[in-house]
Amino acid sequence: MGERFRGKVALVTGGSRGIGKAIAKLFALEGARVAILDVNEKALLEVSEELSEYELYTKVANVVESQEVEEAINEVFETFGSVDIVVNNAGVIRDNLLFKMTDTDWQTVMDVHLKGSFNVAKAAQGYMVKNGYGRIINISSTSALGNRGQANYATAKAGLQGLTKTLAIELGPLGITTNAVAPGFIETEMTRETAKRIGITFEQLVEASLQGIPVGRSGQPEDIANAVAFFADERSSFVNGQILYVAGGPKA
Template identity: 50%
Template structure:
């Protein structure tokens, strides 16, 4: 399929994990992809592999985010934004520091807002576009993740509100909420609780109806659908990608 031929996509947090898988999928289907990430070297590696462009971007910085969006829009249009940038600072609530809270909220919630705000300016002008925000099943609550859960729940509310505001410009906004996906971030969770990543994945798979853990490609396929014209009448939705109900 070449659903994105002649189109431009910006993926924040695009250097690794779900972001890299999404950048790859969109590029494979013809998009010019700008990979924005705090780790410029990793972003460059991913961009070179898929034939895209890399930009360094701290998503908590308005200047960085607006520069990344401007770089993507240099093609003359911005057709898709996918916000994958994220960190974790897990801890039980009585142990969580101000820095733990603020870093996660700033990266996930502020970073997502800044990217969406900058991107919609281009999309509303061209009267088209798709924004996909990345949430998580942790939005429903998860022990040791008060900061992350709050941020991911906020992203779902943000997606629904933006869908209402931007619909009249034919700009669609949806949210994808993955469950356990085997990435460097979930490896950090295993390290935090003191188990091997392999044992952690096995335990998760045993509790998942599909009896396996998710892969970044499982999520990127759903994101690509939402970015495409196949989802032309889909907006304001939260799609859980979790291997079960």
């Protein structure tokens, strides 16, 4: 067990699986008390059992609902006495080409990624401002640069980058930094869903993706967790408003 985040409280949305779970686990291993918000109750129970030896708070909450978010973050504060690090990781995909994309496909992705991150950041910043310290890390994506079949997702992830830079300006003077990590191809449940959507096996998707990744391997959730930890580190106080592409090469 490390000590990098000893004494800190880290909140991760969508932290029951994939990238979010890897982030929550790294914080726990590095000494933080960890709170996870997710809509997947079954997955929350599983991660609670896996991380049972650490100080952990979990709650079923929908980040799209501001009241649920406010109540959950207040409970985190009452449980652990602080809210120091927030990772806006909760996300969904509703991929389709533009002419096939429904209003619901569009709005669901906008709501979870953008409204959800707004709700969490707004609720958490009050506690951070009082403490004069905070780290907000948003999970964007290389899709923010454009990706076929993801007009909704790409737009939402690009919007998160704008939110990141704006919060960096507004909250920076108050001791709170805001940055974003933009993953490339990462092996998660979400990318498995992508393979299913386009009608190929996951192994075929991985093989095709490797052709454009200079380091010659696909990304793992732990790769993103390590990048998040850099932004969350107390020593990263002069890093603010940045987008870090974690994609195995210089081109996202």
